Amino acid sequence: MGRDVVGRVVIMRARPSDAGAMARVFVKAFGHRGPLEPVVTNFGVSMEVQPDGCFVALLNSSVIGTGCFFDYGRVAWVGNVAVVPELQRRGVGTAIMLRILGELRARGVETVRLDATEQGRRLYRKLGFVEEYHTxxxxxxxxxxxxxxxxxxxxxxxxxxxxxxxxxxxxxxxxxxxxxxxxxxxxxxxxxxxxxxxxxxxxxxxxxxxxxxxxxxxxxxxxxxxxxxxxxxxxxxxxxxxxxxxxxxxxxxxxxxxxxxxxxxxxxxxxxxxxxxxxx
Ligand SMILES: CC(C)(COP(=O)(O)OP(=O)(O)OC[C@H]1O[C@@H](n2cnc3c(N)ncnc32)[C@H](O)[C@@H]1OP(=O)(O)O)[C@@H](O)C(=O)NCCC(=O)NCCS
Structure with missing residues (x-):
């Protein structure tokens, strides 16, 4: 796999039928060892309550990254940002975030919040996020x-x-x-x-x-x-x-x-x- 992956990656709005593939990406990215079914349910909930809020990064039609938002009006939450380990550090996570932030800006959301892992923290800092406290x-x-x-x-x-x-x-x-x-x-x-x-x-x-x-x-x-x-x-x-x-x-x-x-x-x-x- 060449380094210039991000130029070939397409960020698309996810469909409900993508929930399984998104859950698999999430589980790989987080090294999650539990059963897959609750993770699929989580993505199902995300798409049910915010049908336009979930995104997939596709490479050669395969889902390799995910990210979702919940728009609560003045404030929105971003979560489930994940990229398969073998394609990390090539700009895919940043591309997913830029797409989500663009959407939220267009909707008039003023404040965006998220709960970052250590890995995610650097990426979000580069995008202008500041640290508040721990969850x-x-x-x-x-x-x-x-x-x-x-x-x-x-x-x-x-x-x-x-x-x-x-x-x-x-x-x-x-x-x-x-x-x-x-x-x-x-x-x-x-x-x-x-x-x-x-x-x-x-x-x-x-x-x-x-x-x-x-x-x-x-x-x-x-x-x-x-x-x-x-x-x-x-x-x-x-x-x-x-x-x-x-x-x-x-x-x-x-x-x-x-x-x-x-x-x-x-x-x-x-x-x-x-x-x-x-x-x-
Ligand atoms: C956090 C995560 C989503 C980031 O995705 P990613 O695709 O690796 O993100 P990016 O490639 O856009 O940026 C990550 C790093 O790669 C660097 N990078 C981006 N493009 C690059 C390229 N072409 N070559 C080398 N490095 C590059 C970025 O500058 C950034 O550097 P930093 O970590 O030193 O700040 C991913 O690591 C992941 O899924 N982690 C496990 C799950 C997780 O923690 N999710 C976050 C939840 S909050």
Missing amino acids: IMYRLSREASEEVSYGGVEVLDELPEFALEFDRRAFGADRTHVLASWVRRRAKVLVVARDGYALLRKGFLGPVIARSYGVAKTLVTRAIRLGAQRMIVPSASRDAVRLVEELGAEEVTRCIRMRLGPMYPKDVGGIYGILGCAKG
């Missing part, structure tokens, strides 16, 4: 939460309006369509009436949004009893980090949250767990 993935501990009570948490299969309003205020934008897509895929909705809510998606917990530390603790504890194994915490929220550590969670990996454009939303108040690295 830390924790493995939750069942034993350490054994003693904590979790009364007052209801488990629902739909999102009550108060939870959506709560989410809008903490996140700074309306992401009902993304949350609803997970609920259609049988995510459990945990709520403490008017004070907080969380989504549990097959072992992954997030978002967790709560009015107080105590409410967040109750939600996370109940989620652990229901099978939550991992959650991603913004390091900028000291309470969130304190909470998972108090519950005996262990850090697994961390990403660097980066931003292009004005600081919006301004803080992470009320956010104890994020929805996901590619989604905000």
